[in-house]
Amino acid sequence: MAKRRPPTVHGLALIDKPAGMTSHDVVSKLRKLLNERRIGHAGTLDPDATGVMVVGVGYVTRLMQFLSGMDKTYTCEVVFGSETNTLDDSGTVTATFDMGELTLDAVRAAATKLTGPIMQVPPMVSALKVDGKRLHELAREGIEVERKPRPVTVHSFDVHSVRVEGGVTIANIEVRCSSGTYVRTLAADLGTLLGGYAHLRNLRRTTVGDFTLADCTSIENAQLLEPITALRSMTRVVADADTAVKIRHGRSFPAWDGSAPWAVVDEAGALLAVYEADGPHAKPLVVLAEAIA
Numbered sequence: 001m002a003k004r005r006p007p008t009v010h011g012l013a014l015i016d017k018p019a020g021m022t023s024h025d026v027v028s029k030l031r032k033l034l035n036e037r038r039i040g041h042a043g044t045l046d047p048d049a050t051g052v053m054v055v056g057v058g059y060v061t062r063l064m065q066f067l068s069g070m071d072k073t074y075t076c077e078v079v080f081g082s083e084t085n086t087l088d089d090s091g092t093v094t095a096t097f098d099m100g101e102l103t104l105d106a107v108r109a110a111a112t113k114l115t116g117p118i119m120q121v122p123p124m125v126s127a128l129k130v131d132g133k134r135l136h137e138l139a140r141e142g143i144e145v146e147r148k149p150r151p152v153t154v155h156s157f158d159v160h161s162v163r164v165e166g167g168v169t170i171a172n173i174e175v176r177c178s179s180g181t182y183v184r185t186l187a188a189d190l191g192t193l194l195g196g197y198a199h200l201r202n203l204r205r206t207t208v209g210d211f212t213l214a215d216c217t218s219i220e221n222a223q224l225l226e227p228i229t230a231l232r233s234m235t236r237v238v239a240d241a242d243t244a245v246k247i248r249h250g251r252s253f254p255a256w257d258g259s260a261p262w263a264v265v266d267e268a269g270a271l272l273a274v275y276e277a278d279g280p281h282a283k284p285l286v287v288l289a290e291a292i293a
Helices: 023-034 058-066 104-112 135-140 183-193 227-231 241-248
Strands: 011-017 039-041 050-057 072-080 082-084 093-096 116-120 150-165 168-177 198-208 235-238 262-265 271-278 281-287
Touching (some): 023 039, 072 183, 104 168, 227 262
Antiparallel strands (some): 072 198, 150 168
């Protein structure tokens, strides 16, 4: 078997994913545009969803572990009165219920019950694996399995407006939540709390951690940012030339000031490594200095 060539292109790409593409499609297109095979992202978006995708290129893929668990913000519309088999408007309507014209106050009151630490059942259309197989693969086979509720946190669930179209109430919402939260499930649960059904449409991810839509470009105009950009919210430590040599050899050090983990950079600001706390010491978690030198 031919040995895979080491990556030669390194950086962080922030992409505003268009509708109609899977997250894998985005990665595949970037591989062609950048002529680099080693590319990964920090969180899947549904094909119909749009918005912020954080993509690591080359050895920056090793930093995605620090970004995948970040909080995220979404906007969408919740359509009341109908349930679909995908919990969004890409699916088939499976049930309807006349919910009348819901008021803004009523929808906001229901949303407060879905705010804070909650237990959430993953939808069958999710990428979560059960016994080695993804739920959405089972769903396509017409198989439904029991899913255990998982703890998630909805930091805010804002209902910005409510309108009526053709006798159907539609709410514009914005949700800031922990990683692993399914907004389509929140939409369905909101309908249940209001005595009927609901599904979402026009899902858009507006933030991942402190990365926003304003940071993003289209896929075609992708810009590679310096690797340290991926860790811009992490405590930063500047290493002098002698320390940088030791870091390249994976040496440990007395713990630095500030909260761990630490992003260690050289005197020019280039990322060398990520260190974690080990009692009173700092030990290397990821070393990039040699890889991208």
